[in-house]
Amino acid sequence: LTATDADEGTNGHVKYSMKKITGKASKAFMLDGETGAxxxxxxxxxxxxxxxxxxxxxxxxGGLSDTAKVA
Known part of the structure; x- marks a missing residue:
């Protein structure tokens, strides 16, 4: 997963997280919060x-976020 931000400094730093995940997917996949891998x-x-x-x-x-569905 890749996201970009044109801001500089800490406002431009993007972090990734799982917002909603099924039980079986949570046991099978891991998301790196820094890289999005x-x-x-x-x-x-x-x-x-x-x-x-x-x-x-x-x-x-800066607190702005967006979501993506991965299936």
Whole structure:
């Protein structure tokens, strides 16, 4: 996940977080709050489910934010 901000200094620093995530997705994925990288915590088991959905948020140092759905 990537977000950019044209502000300089701390207002331009973007942090990432999980805003809404299903139980099975929370056990399978991790979001790096600094880089926005989404990584697997374990192998995906398609017998468990073949669809995962997360709502992720990017927020700048000035308090402005936006969300994105990742499925």
């Amino acid at each position: 989404i990584t697997l915590l374990r192998s995906l088991d398609f017998e468990e489910g073949d669809y995962y959905e997360m709502q992720l948020q990017a927020e700048d140092g």
